[in-house]
Amino acid sequence: MTAEVAGVRVPPMTGSHDLRAIKVVLHRELLRFVNDRTRMITMLIQPILWLFVMGTGLGTLVRGVIPGIDYRTFMYPGMISMTVIMTAMFSAGSIVWDREFGFLREMLVAPVSRGAIVVGKCLGGAVVATAQGVIILAMAGLVGVPYSPTLLVTLLGEMFLAAFTITAFGVLLAARMRNMQSFFGVMQMAIMPMMFLSGAMFPLANLPSWLHVLTTVNPLTYAVDPMRQAVFGRLDVPAQVDALLNPGVTWFGWRLPVILEIGLVAAIGALLLGVAITQFRRAE
């Protein structure tokens, strides 16, 4: 080309370019979240209902069995995870929405790797879900959980990790979905049993063996348990109540340390992310 060139020249791509792509995809998720107040509020209603209506109602029923602790305190970490999980899934579902409305195409025809887009999306979902979880976190005092800085930081970190893994799972589901209805159908089908079996709603101690097996193969269990252990670590409850409400996860009688649970969630997240990226590479 000999002609004088007007406008800008885009430099050749580098790793920092992919980093920029990750950042902007993440930035868009945040913009969308901040602009969408309705979603923010509706996402909060469900766990608040569970916590304050179901929690209070069930609490009166089981008060005699668990002296010295409010049942809502038990439910609290579960409700944090529920909020985070639902928000993360919705964020992932926006990929289907983007596909329906054409915006996904704008992203997929850009000179960036599929990986950057998927990673940006998962980070976006994780940040948004963590932000949503912060609102529940702020209610700790209402259910007798102390506002200890280390506890809050621990919960934030665990929330973020759980949210990232769930978003990766959601993005993987969304990779082949063509419309929102089917995505939400599949999502309900996958998330509901996982939620029920995760220990978010009832303690995992003294379960019949078939149910115990199901809870230990459920990946969500390993996301909920660290949060519960963090909360119970700050509470002063009688030993037998702790054993009942905070039994941890056991494999053949061996109680898993929290760090291993967190490692499992991170590993599952990385695996799902990898599969999601391959799905998007292939989906062209």
Next chain:
Amino acid sequence: MDAAVAVKGLKKTYGKVEAVKGVDFEVAPGEVFGFLGPNGAGKTTTISMLCTLINPTGGTATVAGHDVVSQRDRVRQNIGLVFQDPTLDGYLTAEQNLRFHAELYGVPRSVVDDRLRQVMEMVALWDRKDSKVMTFSGGMKRRLEIARGLLHSPRVLFLDEPTVGLDPQTRSAIWGYINKLRLTEDITIFMTTHYMEEAEFCDRIAIIDHGEIVVIDSPEALKASIGKDRVQLQTGDDEKTIALLRDRFDIEAAVHDGQVTFAVVDGESFVPRLFADLGLPIRSVSVSRPSLDDVFMSYTGSTIRDAEAGDGNAWMRAMARGR
């Protein structure tokens, strides 16, 4: 100077259907090149291969000097795309949509602000930059997409049916931008259309039908290649006129739009002979140069509307035969 787009034997088959049957062409830098053909002729398939959206079944293509298969990201960096369907995020503002694009395409930060303003002013949307895109009309969205397609200063801008479904005002505005672009930017424009009036604006057009390129040339050259003018008559007795035209002048005519219509070499000098020899009253006569419609008809045997709707037109068929 290297070609902006160079295509050799490019082919795409879906199962047994040959959507594009091995096309060859080159587009020079700075050219406005049009793909003209009915819906389903293979225009969008070809453009999608050039934009690296789908992989060719066979053949090669380079865009801005980069191979569309092996150097996909280099191609993508150097092209701007405006699709038939909108690809904007309605929940973001116009400016946010464009900034998203600038980041994805790696536009240097120092120039983003100036360039953003430049392209948005070009499509007269600068004063609406803070509005959410969902409040935009179809025409505004298309204009914004054109601005976005230009944001990273692509070497080649691909426009797939850029004016389809738009009101006449927006259509002429979009052509205004395209004409301005060829003056102000060092850019090649590759577009598809099935509007004849729009193909007229192109430097060269390729007529594509059933997955094959039938002819490539400038609109003027194509019209000249037909060599016949269109004559339309209003008469008192159309049938008799047609019969007499056949007997005395060996011309096949037909009634079209309520007028006896036929094609003839050098129409202006034919008209006096017609008046002298026909012996029937003629109420009015008009002679016109061939249009791109005639060109399309002449090369493909049907009008572009016929190809989409299926209505024959005898005088045009006569033209096709006479070529």
